[in-house]
Amino acid sequence: xxxxxxxxxxxxxxxxxxxxxxxxxxxxxxxxxxxxxxxxxxxxxxxxxxxxxxxxxxxxxxxxxxxxxxxxxxxxxxxxxxxxxxxxxxxxxxxxxxxxxxxxxxxxxxxxxxxxxxxxxxxxxxxxxxxxxxxxxxxxxxxxxxxxxxxxxxxxxxxxxxxxxxxxxxxxxxxxxxxxxxxxxxxxxxxxxxxxxxxxxxxxxxxxxxxxxxxxxxxxxxxxxxxxxxxxxxxxxxxxxxxxxxxxxxxxxxxxxxxxxxxxxxxxxxxxxxxxxxxxxxxxxxxxxxxxxxxxxxxxxxxxxxxxxxxxxxxxxxxxxxxxxxxxxxxxxxxxxxxxxxxxxxxxxxxxxxxx
Numbered sequence: 599x600x601x602x603x604x605x606x607x608x609x610x611x612x613x614x615x616x617x618x619x620x621x622x623x624x625x626x627x628x629x630x631x632x633x634x635x636x637x638x639x640x641x642x643x644x645x646x647x648x649x650x651x652x653x654x655x656x657x658x659x660x661x662x663x664x665x666x667x668x669x670x671x672x673x674x675x676x677x678x679x680x681x682x683x684x685x686x687x688x689x690x691x692x693x694x695x696x697x698x699x700x701x702x703x704x705x706x707x708x709x710x711x712x713x714x715x716x717x718x719x720x721x722x723x724x725x726x727x728x729x730x731x732x733x734x735x736x737x738x739x740x741x742x743x744x745x746x747x748x749x750x751x752x753x754x755x756x757x758x759x760x761x762x763x764x765x766x767x768x769x770x771x772x773x774x775x776x777x778x779x780x781x782x783x784x785x786x787x788x789x790x791x792x793x794x795x796x797x798x799x800x801x802x803x804x805x806x807x808x809x810x811x812x813x814x815x816x817x818x819x820x821x822x823x824x825x826x827x828x829x830x831x832x833x834x835x836x837x838x839x840x841x842x843x844x845x846x847x848x849x850x851x852x853x854x855x856x857x858x859x860x861x862x863x864x865x866x867x868x869x870x871x872x873x874x875x876x877x878x879x880x881x882x883x884x885x886x887x888x889x890x891x892x893x894x895x896x897x898x899x900x901x902x903x904x905x906x907x908x909x910x911x912x913x914x915x916x917x918x919x920x921x922x923x924x925x926x927x928x929x930x931x932x933x934x935x936x937x938x939x940x941x942x943x944x945x946x947x948x949x950x951x952x953x954x
Contacts (some may be wrong), residue, residue, distance in 0.1 A: 599763070599764060599775045599776060599777060600623050600624070600625050600774055600775065600776040600777070601622025601623045601624065601776065601777050601778065601876075602615075602618050602621070602622055602623070602624045602625070602776065602777070602778050602780055602933075603624075603625050603627065603767055603774055603778070603779050603780065603816075604624065604625065604627065604767065604782050604911075605627050605753060605755055605767070605777035605779065605780065605781055605782060605783050606626075606627075606628065606707045606781070606783040606784055606786075606787075606790075606911075607626050607627070607628025607629075607630070607634070607749065608633070608634055608635040608782065608784050608918075609634060609731075609734070609735060609738075609914075609918055609919055609922045610782040610784065610853075610911050610912070610914055610918060610922065610925075610926075611626055611628070611633075611780070611782035611783075611911070612626060612735055612738045612739050612749070612866075612921065613634060613738045613925075613926035614743065614780060614782060614911055614926045614929050614930070615738070615739075615742040615747050615928070616737075616738040616739075616741035616742045616745075616747075616926065617681075617926045617927055617929065617930035618929070618930045618933055618934075619741070619742050619746060619747035620745045621743035621933060621934055622777075623746065623747075624742065624745075624746070624747035624748070625747065625748045625749075625750065625774060625776070626742065626747065626748070626749045626750065627750055627755060627767070627769060627774070627830040628749070628750070628751045628752075628753065628757065629750065629753060629754035629786075630752070631752045631776065632751060632752055633735055633739060633749070633751065634731070634732075634735045636797045636826070638722040639804075642726060642833070642835055642836065642842070642844070642928045643729045643730075643731045643919060644674065644676070644727070644729065644824055644835070644918070644920070645659075645662075645665060645671055645724055645726065645727040645728070645729050645920045646676055646723075646725070646726045646729065647659050647662070647703060647920070648694060648695055648696060648733055649695075649889045649916070649917060649920075650915065650916070650917040650921070651894075651895050651896050651946070652946070652953075653896050653897065653943040653946035653947055654731070654873075654896070654897065654915075654917045654921055655918075655942065656924075656940055656942065656943050657895070657921035657924040657925050657928070657940060658917065658920050658921050658924070659924075659926075660923075660927075660939060660940050661920070661921060661922065661923030661924035661925075661926035662769040663681055663923075664923035665727075665729070665923065667675075668733075668734070668737055670729055670730045670733060670734050670737075671727040671728065671729060671730075671860035672727060672728045672730070673724070673727060673728070673821060674726050674727050674728045674824055674836075675699075675708075675722060675723065675724050675726055675822075675823030675824070676695055676722070676723045676725070676726030676823055676824050676826070677697070677705065677708075677709070677720060677721065677722050677723075677823040677824065677825045677826070678691045678692060678695060678697050678699070678715070678720070678721045678722075678825075678826055678828050679712075679717060679719075679720055679825060679826070679827050679873050680702050680718055680719040680827065680828045680830065681716055681717065681718050682716070682717070682718030682719075682906045683718065684718065684719075684828060685718070685719060685730055687828040687829055688718070688719035688721065688828050690828070691721070691826075691828035692721040695721075695723050695726075696723050696725060697721030697723045698721060698722055698723070699719065699720070699721050700712045700720050700721065700722055701720075702704070702717050702720060704720075705720040705722070706820070707718075708722070708822065708823065709822050709823070709825065710815070711814045711815055711817065711818060711874045711875050711876045712875070713724045713873055713874050713875045715870060716872040716873055717873060718945035722823065724823060726823070726824055728946050729919055729920065731919055734919070734922075738922075747759060750769075750772075752952075753769040753770065753771075754769060754770055754823075755767055755768070755769055755770065755790065755793065756768050756769060756770060757793065757826070758779065758790070758793040758795075760794070760795060760905075761775065761803075763777065764776050764777040764778070764907060765777075765778075765794070765907065765908075766787075767779065772804055777907060778907045778908075778909055778933070779794060779907065779908050779909065780887055780909045780911055780929075781794075781908065781910050781911060781912060782911040782912065783910065783912070784803075784853075784888070784890050784912070785801075785851075785853040785854075785888040785890045785915075786853045787799075787801045787890060787898075787910070787912035787913070788800070788801045789853060791889065791902075791908075791910075794905075794908055796902050796904055796908050797904060798912070799892055799893075799898055799910070799912070799913070799949065799950075799952055800892065800952070801890050801891070801892060801898070801912055801913055802850050802852050802855050802890065802893075803850070803852070803856075803888035803889070803890045803893050804847075804848040804849060804850055804851065804888065804889050804890070804891060805847055805848070805849045805850075805851045805856050805858075805859070805862075805886050805887075805888060806844060806846070806847060806886060806887055806888075806889050806916070807844060807847050807850065807858040807859060807862050807866070807884065807885075807886040808842055808843070808844045808858065808884065808885055808886065809842070809843050809844070809858070809863050809866075809867065809883070809884045810837065810840045810841070810842055810881070810882045810883040810884070811841050811843060811878050811880065811881055812840060812841075812880060812882065813839060813840060813841060813881070814841060814874060814878075815875075815876045818838065818839075819836035819839060819840075819841060820839075822836045824836075825873075826846075827870075827873065829867070830846045831845070831846060831866075832845055832866045832867075832869045832870040833845065834870060838927035840882065843863075843866060843867055843868065843870055843878070844866060845862055845863060845865055845866020845867070846866065847862050847866065848889070850864070851874075851888055853888065853890075856886040856887055856888045857884075857885070858884040858885055858886040859886075860884070860943065863881070863884060867881075870884060875940075889914075889915055889916050889918075890912065890913055890915065891913055891915045892912065892913035893952075894951075895913075895915055896913065896946045896947055897912070897913050897914055897915070897925060897947045898910045898911075898912045898913040898947060898948075898949050899912075899925060899928060899929055899932070899947045899948070899949075900929075900932055900944075900947065900948045900949050900950070901932075901949070902949055903920065903949060903950045909929070909933070910949045911925075911929055924940060925947075927939075928940050928943070928947075
């Protein structure tokens with residue numbers, strides 16, 4: 599019998615597998631043909647430690663050493679932008695993200711297309727960094743396999759049955775028996791819980807859309823920061839010589855292979871447009887991912903109060919990549935019965951907080 603069966607091969611599932619594989623026989627099941635197919639592969643891939651709920655910020659900071667050890671970060675920067683009539687919004691966003699105010703002219707020396715007729719305030723942080731998400735996922739997969747763990751793709755779960763001493767999990771063509779099931783199914787987390795006879799938590803998948811457009815004005819974007827308006831109504835990020843623009847949408851969806859809504863993208867680009875002098879005339883590619891949130895927007899990590907052999911690893915929201923090194927270690931510490939370096943997050947992330 600397997601010790602730990604993880605349902606979900608995104609960053610949450612694979613990072614957790616890497617941490618617990620030394621504790622016992624570990625198997626990861628991913629329904630798609632490749633790891634990180636859904637939200638993990640469609641992330642903005644930015645390390646901005648102050649982004650998220652307070653417990654998430656603790657995890658972001660605690661995981662920094664992993665990123666540094668594996669050289670997964672590279673300089674990017676983070677710029678907040680406000681129109682002339684929103685000093686209060688600018689001050690609040692600058693405080694949250696640790697941005698230093700600069701003049702419009704200084705900002706234009708970094709991003710030449712900024713529009714001085716619309717802009718009132720600009721702040722910049724050098725702490726935001728790009729994450730090599732693909733390599734990070736592969737590092738965790740390698741760690742898993744190095745400790746005897748198995749990863750099986752193209753294995754959608756079709757049934758979960760409670761046994762006297764564990765669980766039987768059936769996929770389209772195989773069956774696995776395990777002492778503990780770890781639910782890292784992302785947008786499908788509540789569906790997996792229902793399948794196992796566990797009360798759903800209320801995980802809500804929310805769509806985040808993205809458009810890739812040509813470099814504005816043909817500029818070299820390699821040293822541009824990620825940019826965001828102070829109320830997160832849009833953000834833009836350089837990517838391989840192009841610019842990614844998102845409306846920062848959070849539209850509730852049912853779990854599925856998400857796609858971008860053209861009207862939502864058009865609205866987001868329209869909100870971005872006044873901040874720059876170069877008009878967006880062509881969109882080269884669009885996509886969307888589902889970011890999954892618990893009702894209080896905190897992560898859900900820990901054994902179900904209904905059955906301690908069913909372990910929740912869900913609700914990563916928009917911070918599932920940057921918090922993964924620390925939340926996976928926290929989960930392993932819980933499972934092993936060890937003290938955690940981030941024990942202060944327990945009340946915020948435990949599934950027991952929902953009274954189920």
